[in-house]
Amino acid sequence: MQQDQMKRSLTLIPVVLFGFSFMALATVFSTYGIAAELSNGMVSGSYLLALIVMLFTAYSYGQMAKVVPSAGSAYTYTQKSISPHVGFMVGWAVLMDYLFIPMVNYLLFGIFFSAAFPAIPSYIWILGMLLLVTLINARGIRLATMANAMITIFSLLFIFIFIGFSVKEIVGGAGTGTLLNVKPFFNPDESFSYIVAGAALLCFSFLGFDSATAFAEETVNPKKTIPRAVMLITLVGGAVFMTVSYFAYNVWPDHTTFTDPDSASHEIITFVGGKLMATLFLAVYAVTVFGSAMSSQASASRVLFAMGRDGQLPSFFGKLHPKFKTPINNILLISAISLLSLVLSLTLVASFINFGAFIAFISVNIAVISYYFIKKKERSFKGTILYLILPGIGAVLDIWLLLNLDIHSKVLGSIWFALGFIYLIFLTKGFKQKPPELHLSLENDSQDRTA
Template identity: 45%
Template sequence: MSHGSDAAPALARTLGLRAVVLFGLAYMTPMIVLGTFGVVATETGGAVPTAYLLALVAMLFTAQSYGRMAATYPVAGSSYTYVRKALDARLGFLVGWVTLLDYFFLPMVIWLIGGAYLQAQYPSVPGWVWIVAFIVVTTALNVRGIKTAERVNDLLMVFQVLVILVFVALSLSHVADLGGAGALASTTPFSNSATSLAGVSAGAALAAYSFLGFDAVTTLTEETVDPKRTMPRAILLIALIGGAIFVTVAYATQLAHPGAQFDDEGSAAFEIAKTIGGDLFSSVFLAGLVVAQFASGIAAQASSSRLLYAMGRDGALPRGFFARVHPRYRTPALNILLTGAIGLVALSLDVATSTSFINFGAFVAFTFVNVAVIATYLRLRREGAAPNPLTYLVAPAIGAAVDLYLLYNLDGTALTLGLIWLGLGVVYLAWLTRLFRNPPPSLEPGDAEDDHGTAPVPG
């Protein structure tokens, strides 16, 4: 679709495969495997890499479904868009609403964790100073544009990866010094006398939090070059690369510190870093964790603002605010500022309360995206096409079943808070649709997608 010179500003297509993959990996924050190591180790009885392997298998099925839907509907919006188009507009709205738990609150949790690290190291500085600093700098970079954020992300990812490599090398060196080279090949990190299926399942439900990122990049579809080809490849690469990093780091760390006994499970990685590298490396490790949180915050805020943009453009949220694009920077600047403002809630919350929201929304979204692929399979069959039943039916069915299993294994607080949020969404949807008599707002006729799911993008 062509537009005149007076067309509303739109998102610009500038991102290639490498940039999308790096954004996804930054969102996942590879170092999060160390930040949450103690918690997952305690849950699994010292079998962290097993939990990450289970989570990786589960996420690969779901990542394949996200790739299918991103190629079918190459527009911003992620699970909200896919479910709305493939299943039902009302259901899509509710999935989008629940997904807001993930996208809305994840930047806040990231900034909260980063602030906690820095406050622990510099107790004389109030924690709110660090949180506000994270929010201001990250918001400014994202408002300036996706390319600016991309360049900063590249530098931060390099440093983060270097810290991870040094941590793994020191862990393996520590193990070899104590037990010889033969000690580097052991099954103990995967299974020991304290390992149980229930514990590993609960640990995998926690570990799956680390994979949030492969799905988030679908919100950048309208800023990606050749999204039908680039996005599915990027999604699978993000899940595979991230999973390989998580399992490798978890294995090396579990070798260096067998079992699940820590002075403080919340800061177990600091304890291990000091053991394997002394005070100097523990300081470098702290810097790496802070850098990781900053890089992840950039990507998380960018994705959150794009989901709000898609819902605003569709009228599910007020268009005048959420669908506006900055005329100069061509970014959803108001949404970026809003997510920054919401991040200030972190000043009155702790990490445990904040993170309890996130996995509920993620697993609900993952489940329904898998179901959306199955619905697409049935539609294509009715239209006379012959889609591959393995990739369009069997794989998403397995993915949905595993996601529901992980959802079931979340703790009671997460389920309760998630259901309350879902209930609020039902109430809002009832108001929006006049007690469900009207469909939820969709795209304007001039921007509506065609019957094959492709949507024209202004520009």
């Protein structure tokens, strides 16, 4: 039905901007100190390794977007290529990821600004940001795209200014005193295991490249645009993270001298640019958190829409606003759930996120193998590399990262997963029937859904 179709208006750049906002490019600063400790200073090397790991999964997302250009992302890919039952469970896991990321951003915003302005309670900041994000997403993709463009430009501008100030200090003799240095990537005097430890943490900086696939039904020519967007987001994000951490090391090579690893970037920024630069960083960080909240809420609402339209969730979730063509019920519901940020702790909320993300990543890699290598029999030498070896490597690496999550993530994630399994039993009457699903044909769907 027409009412169940979203309006196609997004081109490559807006989709990439959504990914950058979700990923939050400026978070490279907030994780630098902890990453420097874990990697023994080789943060750029850890980012490089993390980028390599994530590129395998980004490749698989792009391959599945070519054949299932539909809202729902990992949920739809696994539903169509593996089975509706697996698709439901992956969608359930993804919901855990997407539903709690906006909450984390609201919490960070409240903590951040209540510390900067103690006279104003954190709940005022949280409610204000939540209201603004909800309004922008409810009004439609075009307004959100404009906001994402401003956020990304602001973040990149600050990063360029930071690099400029850093170069000035290094050339003047500060830090290592050299602009050419391999030690941020690899120090022969240190064990490679430090780089691996840092990469296990920093892979989470790339969460968000997959969010672009949730906008497939609102994208012009999604079969080409979405795969390109996913790879661009991953590559550019990785390049930014490596560059910032490279100059941060050369400005301040001894990570053991930070007053507090959590605020290491603030010390570095103040050192290269003074109080004015530190103040600008506060503004950039606030804008980055806002952008991530907006993009994650938009992505989550579309996964809920896909599951509601398919009948795997009540029809309430599959409705669009008659004028703006946005999944308004889901946007409002996510905002209501995010009110829990007023009472929950950051540690508890963050523990939910990573488990769902890696379940989705593993499943999409397997979906590529299932669809191309098994069902389509792409088993030539080239097909074996593209549709078995590459996604197989991606799945193995993602399983490794999943197993290395902290105990809270694994326990809370397993509980959420078990609840989804119980609901699936109810939905299928004890597996006597298949879960409801939308009958999209693989490969030719985009031609039927053009605006």
